[in-house]
Amino acid sequence: MIGDLLEILLTAGFWAATIRIVSPLILGTLGELICERAGVLNLGIEGIMTMGAMAGWMWVYQGGDLWGGIVFAAFIGALFGMFHAGFTVYLGLSQHVTGIGITLFASSLSYYVFRMLLPTATTPPKITPFQPFAVPVLSDIPVIGEALFTQTPLTYLALLSVPAVWYVLERTPLGLAVRMAGENPVAVESQGIDVLVVRTGAVMVGSAFMAIGGAFITMSAFDAFYFGMINGRGWICVALVIFASWRPGKALLGALLFAGLDALQVRAQQLAGAQIPYQFFLMAPYLLSIAAMVVMARRARYPKALLVPFRRGDRV
Amino acid sequence: MTVKTGDVTPLLSFRGVTKRFGPLTANDAISLDLKAGEVLALLGENGAGKTTLMNILFGHYMADEGAILIDGNPLPRGSTDAAIHAGIGMVHQHFTLAENLTVLENITLGTEPLFSWRRNIRAAREKISSMAVEFGLDADPDKLVGELSVGERQRVEILKALYRDARILILDEPTAVLTPQESDSLFQTLKKLTARGLAVIFISHKLNEILSHTDRVVVLRRGKVAGTVKTSDADRAGLARMMVGEEVKRPTAEAMEPGAPVVRLAAVSCKAGSEAQSLKSVSLEIRAHEIVGLAGVAGNGQRTLASLLSGLAVADSGDVEILGAPGTDDPTALVARGVARIPEDRHATGVVGEMPLWENIISEERRSAEIARAGIVIDKGRALERTRNLIKEFDIRCEGPEAETRLLSGGNMQKLILARVLSRGPRFILANQPVRGLDEGAIAYVQRRLLEARKEGAGILLISEDLDELFALSDRIAVMYHGHLSPARPASELTVGEVGLMMSGQGAEAA
16 A cells, blocks of 8 residues: 555656646745735635636636736736735725635625626536646656646746745845835834835735636636635645745745645545545545644744734824 | 034924824924934923824824924925935834844845845945944844844844934934943944934933933923923933923822731742742731832742732742731732732733723723622713723823723823722732833822822832832831842831842841
8 A cells, every 4th residue: 555655656647746736726825925924814815716717717718818818817816905905904904804705705706707707508618728838858857857847837837936936025125025014014114115005015916826826727727617616725825824934935845745645645545445435535635734734833933913904103 | 424514404393393192282383403413312201292203203193283394395294205315214112123034134125126126135235234333333234133132123223224324313212221331332323423413313211311412402291392401501400390390309208107917928938930939938017007118139039929919829838818818819809808909010911002091990890889780781981980080180191081001101001000909999009110111200100199098098018129219118128039038127227238238139137
């Protein structure tokens, strides 16, 4: 049994599946990470991903091109991010309550819009999704080549956004302002930068990432939009941010771990088929993720001003 | 930082600046000038409006009326960015630093256009280290701020202002958090800065510092300018009078015959967090009409004793008797017996800052017949009425009974606590560091109230690190060292020197 499992770990198929599963997770996690580094928890993620999945898919189904769909999904995501920021940053309302409200609203709205535009569809209509693109030369490397370099362009985008987000946060003045807004907003204010604008911008950009993560599912992993197809991935991303201690590199690591477990369980189900109920395998990645969280989160250094609203001119 | 000397236009002028918070006028038509190269002291009691005025200057608040001129040009209102570009730098009393970021990141935030491809870290590091050498502001740019001491953090704050070419440096109570050595080094830095034409606004209520390190003093009282004097013409008593509005005299105790015991401890031992904090066979008697002073360096068991007497801990052995009944771990029962508690840390255990004044006032008697109908439903009308009366009686300066308690200054918060406990005619008062961090006016007020309570028959245990206070108020003084308590002896038979020795564990009776 153990030997069989190890054998799975050596197949290119397993790794290719892992990378495929990780793509939407890493996009969502980076999105949440950007929001939280600026001090705003965005529990709207589950709904924003659903919205992104619907919007991107619908753009293409209505005759738009694939990249146009991605841009459209990002735009819609940023729009919902603006809602969230309006309530939490400008009005200082509870970030938990607002976020869950956004999730409920955005999920329902995407189903509603889907039904409104396609009232009679019985079997889910399909689009032609992003196709795998084999990177010349690199894709010829055994195992790694197939796993890493024969993915869809959206996966490459997801993987490249990890160092990109890291660079912006750590190496640019903008990133410094975002991080500072999440650590001590008064410090940002007293250096002459508008905290509310910085936070709103971060939430909008983060939400756009989430929406692209959602769009990946309907435009790259599958070719159709179903109800409930985000299926808790947004919540996984929220947990991954904590697991990653708010660092992009560690976020990729955490997402890979979860995706790997997920890819493994599908294959383990086939192995153990008769003896163990398959639900056990479905549950396993979550269970192991919780265990990993417990270990990692205890050392997490969270942004000091996370969840703390900032109001200008308030007496301090 | 080049400044022409002999310039007639002041570097900075306030012209009739007024700021209101609800019904409270924090700044009332304030006008003052600042010249290049001078250190201007802004003196005033807590709540006099010093910090508010500086927050207006720095753009945190918007003034309701009036204008601020820099080099004769009006400064845009309510914009920190404009203030920084006009050359104003502010070191807040509560530092505005991000602990999880490095010194360099804290200093350079906002100094580069937000949308540029990279931060110029090398140039920043060079500029910081050259400034550090020039002004004696030593700081490692790559350290996390969270790893720095308070003094180092303050240096980072000053560097932050200088990095942006500040011409006017505001320091809000800079020495409140510093050791004497750190304060000295701060004053040396200030001297170097003013020599280059920088102007400094120095907020403080410590008269000694102001007299020895500033050029001019502006005194604020209740939001108004009470007077402006050259420091060389000023003296301690005069400044204090201007600040408080009258001669401040700390009260002295009149002789009084003690009554029956209110608290009796016999050979009480009680374990606490550390060995030094654990009480070892402590005996003490406090009688009515009597103040017993408890001297000692912090951390020698005073807190344990205070917990014991306020029902937060019980003794491991020995007899505790509080107001005729044994000690208990039920604070409510003690309050009902007539114990008044003035806790050591107002903010942490004295009040709930986020709740309004009236809720804090009634918190110890929320089930009494006066406040609660049938002991269940709070009669808010009555509670507000009572709070309004107490605000008047105890002269608590605030926006009203519904204001958030955290907005009170230290002295007013302490008055709120006094109002809560003294208005109920307590028979035993546990006063733990009652004047810590208060200004002269508030200190005199608190002490006078305690003496009045003594006259009315309360027994008081006064825990303090300030020997002058203990000698001025106490009938008897006991010293605590490593959990041991010396017998309480009449204050008149002791000297400050003797008590000081006992506090350090020497002297015959310490053990």
